[in-house]
Amino acid sequence: MRKLARTVTISGVALLFSSSLALVGCSSSPSEEEMNQLNNLKGEVASLQKEISAKEQQKAAIEKTLAEKGAKLKKCADDQQIVKQRLAAK
Amino acid sequence: MKLSKMFVIVLAALLVGSFTIAVAQEMTKEQWQQELQSFTKQRDDLTVTLKSLTDQIAAKAAESTKLDDDYKKCMDELYALVGADAQKAAAFRSEIEAAEAKANELTRLSDADLAARAGEVDELGKKLESLWQNKLSLLPEFWDRLTALNDKVKSLKDALTRQVKVYTVGTWSRDRDCLWNISKKKDIYDNAWLWPKIWQGNRDQIKDPDIIHQGQKLQIPKGNELTQEEKAAARKYYAKKAAAVEPAPAK
Numbered sequence: 634m635r636k637l638a639r640t641v642t643i644s645g646v647a648l649l650f651s652s653s654l655a656l657v658g659c660s661s662s663p664s665e666e667e668m669n670q671l672n673n674l675k676g677e678v679a680s681l682q683k684e685i686s687a688k689e690q691q692k693a694a695i696e697k698t699l700a701e702k703g704a705k706l707k708k709c710a711d712d713q714q715i716v717k718q719r720l721a722a723k
Numbered sequence: 724m725k726l727s728k729m730f731v732i733v734l735a736a737l738l739v740g741s742f743t744i745a746v747a748q749e750m751t752k753e754q755w756q757q758e759l760q761s762f763t764k765q766r767d768d769l770t771v772t773l774k775s776l777t778d779q780i781a782a783k784a785a786e787s788t789k790l791d792d793d794y795k796k797c798m799d800e801l802y803a804l805v806g807a808d809a810q811k812a813a814a815f816r817s818e819i820e821a822a823e824a825k826a827n828e829l830t831r832l833s834d835a836d837l838a839a840r841a842g843e844v845d846e847l848g849k850k851l852e853s854l855w856q857n858k859l860s861l862l863p864e865f866w867d868r869l870t871a872l873n874d875k876v877k878s879l880k881d882a883l884t885r886q887v888k889v890y891t892v893g894t895w896s897r898d899r900d901c902l903w904n905i906s907k908k909k910d911i912y913d914n915a916w917l918w919p920k921i922w923q924g925n926r927d928q929i930k931d932p933d934i935i936h937q938g939q940k941l942q943i944p945k946g947n948e949l950t951q952e953e954k955a956a957a958r959k960y961y962a963k964k965a966a967a968v969e970p971a972p973a974k
Contacts, residue, residue, distance in 0.1 A: 681769035
């Protein structure tokens with residue numbers, strides 16, 4: 634009886650081991666060159682994201698400047714009107 | 724025997740576990756293919772986005788340059804309305820800044836120090852009037868600053884006015900009041916030689932400094948020395964007196 638149990642245990646272990654090997658061996662994995670290609674692509678994407686983020690900041694800064702310049706220009710036009718009125722009132 | 728059985732089971736579990744992890748971590752060709760497609764699409768999309776952003780920034784930069792030009796043109800037209808240019812406006816701005824600095828300096832003085840520098844308040848008032856005469860003062864930028872300066876100068880003048888003492892002239896028989904004696908009083912100037920200050924401060928009611936009347940309310944200007952105008956008036960007075968007492972030429 635004890636001998637039988639031992640045999641079953643050893644057989645079970647052997648079965649598990651061989652099935653694991655089969656699983657690893659049967660699935661095809663990409664080559665090193667292909668992995669490099671993927672990694673390069675990931676790097677390119679990360680770099681583009683960074684560049685876009687910087688451009689968005691630059692765009693926001695320019696838009697802020699544009700708003701300020703627009704306000705200054707409007708004030709100048711308003712000032713012209715005020716001066717004309719004051720000159721007329723003199 | 725039991726120990727060896729246990730050892731075999733643990734070893735088997737370790738083997739199975741490590742292989743399972745290895746399999747889980749390893750990328751399959753299909754997964755690689757999917758990731759490659761996914762990242763390629765991302766890269767293409769991001770490239771398009773980047774180009775679009777770059778174009779937008781270039782367009783906005785051009786817009787910014789145009790706004791600069793428009794603003795310069797607008798300001799030139801504004802200055803031209805009052806017959807000036809940017810250079811004249813800058814010079815006018817400096818003059819206002821100097822007047823503002825002077826007003827701030829005088830505002831920080833104590834009452835006594837302000838009284839001693841009353842002449843500077845007058846000068847500042849005159850300077851302000853001359854600034855208002857310039858057509859550039861019509862520009863809102865300067866108009867607002869000059870208006871604020873007006874208020875400051877008025878406050879300074881009010882402060883000086885509040886400080887002026889009033890002395891009511893008594894009788895000669897009782898008080899021995901004349902400008903010399905009034906000036907000599909401890910609570911006036913404590914210095915008889917400052918009498919021209921009272922005279923010049925009350926020109927509207929003292930025509931001849933030798934003649935003052937009982938009940939006259941004389942303003943006592945602040946200060947502990949004579950101004951140039953007061954000195955000049957005193958010199959003129961003494962000269963006149965000297966001429967009046969010169970002996971008649973011998974016959």
